[in-house]
Amino acid sequence: MKASWDIFCSVVDNYGDIGVTWRLARQLVAEHQVPVRLWVDDVQAFVPLCPEADASAAQQWQQGVEVRAWPKDWQPVEVADVVIEAFACTLPDSYRLAMKARETPVLWINLEYLSAEDWVSGCHGLPSLRPDGLKRMFFFPGFDAGTGGLLREADLLARRRAFEQDPQARQAFLQGLGVFAADNARLISLFAYENSGLASWLDAMATGNTPTHLLVPQGRIMGDLLRWLEIDELGLGRVEQRGSLTVQALPFVRQQDYDRVLWSCDFNAVRGEDSFVRAQWAGRPLLWHIYEQEEDAHWVKLNAFLALYVKALSPAAAQAFTGLWHAWNAGSDMAQSWNGVQEHWQELSEHAEQWCLEQSLQADLAQALVLFYRNWI
């Protein structure tokens, strides 16, 4: 009998927590045929990722995953064989007590945040002994063999290639979103937190020589975008032209469609954790808006990733790329760094694909979790 899995997700802000856990749950079901219950404390936040979902349902099945509302007033349920506490969300006390009382031991995993820092591989897979006798294992996603890897469906790259080799499919997909970009336009997606550097980047694109079509999924950057456009609203389907730059808002799309957006673009600006990983699988140059942390801890993480990512680039391209990321995350002027990146566009594009291929040689996170469980029992 297959081991049962419970994944607990507390939605703190944005869509990172639910994005990662929903993706993981789907993959465990689809590729490893294990029964998965996904406990979400805010089902409403789940609906944009899975429009078929019912925000008011206490229990529902979506794509083979049993999605359960995680109520404040927790009712006892049978404990699963593997329990994943995503991003250190705290399990319900009574569930934890039931884990302890269970005759067969439960593998309790804390799925941590993604980081490229050196210490991650030293902490990945280590236990946490607790005073109550339970043991919780720390599982870290990451970019090298000593970590849990990155979420990646087995057929992801094959699907991407098939999409890339079918221009009609790309065109049909974009048209389905209401995107009719000029043939010679460079397509860029923009998913970011609020950023005071946006205006200077948009200025640079608007005054640049290359026609650019900017696709902006609904999100927190929209306010800065509207201010720059000097309009109150950018409805879906509406297109705004400023010099060489065409700006268009996109609806919030399901994960599979967001992948296609990334694959359709020449450059992707992403944020947080989930879209950051997906942009790497898209094999396109990317710009990461990292989640800001207290005491500037995010800069250490940003630079740790940059150090890994630019290692195989020429010094000039590495400097230009790093400069762009630093400017974006500092919210400072983007014009110079954006223009600097243009000079290395070809190299950065080839490198993005190479990086994607290198990362795909690692076991993916879902597979690593399944192996971790097999080795544990």
Add this chain to the structure above:
Amino acid sequence: MKTGKELKPGTVIKLENDPWLVQKAEFTKSGRNSAIMKTKLKNLLTGYKTEIVYSADDKLEDVILDRKEATLSFISGDTYTFMDTSDYTMYELNAEDIEAVLPFIEEGMTDVCEAIFFEERLVSVELPTTIVRQVDYTEGSARGDTSGKVMKPAKLKNGTELSVADFVEIGDWIEIDTREGGSYKGRAKV
């Protein structure tokens, strides 16, 4: 109770009734303002050692320990002998037990340390928050900076390396903050 964030070398926590000595503790920020503490623990009953990770806000039962003042008497290989200054009793610790403070332990040091006892057995020592050490080697000042903001590497007598102000010279005595791995505080008046 102690939280994961409060663990430090010398802390003893109780896990399933066994006392575990924290030999090493490394604090790191993970994501979205959360943090973890990677620790090296030693079971004081069995001697078994293991590496454990805690979330910064995990709650752990700590064990109340006896503390006495002690000074380093001598070092012999990996064995460090400390003397209880009140009754001259000698206690031995091996290097692993004091891994966290080892970079600042050296022959001839006169610091009054806190010896930590569990059931009358010395399990660890803590150094004073501020200690004074002599710089054994450092390059000359590169930029003539006197602000103390420009740093350069320096080596202590026992080989420990740390960053010091650019104006520090060989033979200077410096103050070191021993918390969180040890860091340069300033030039000492000796």
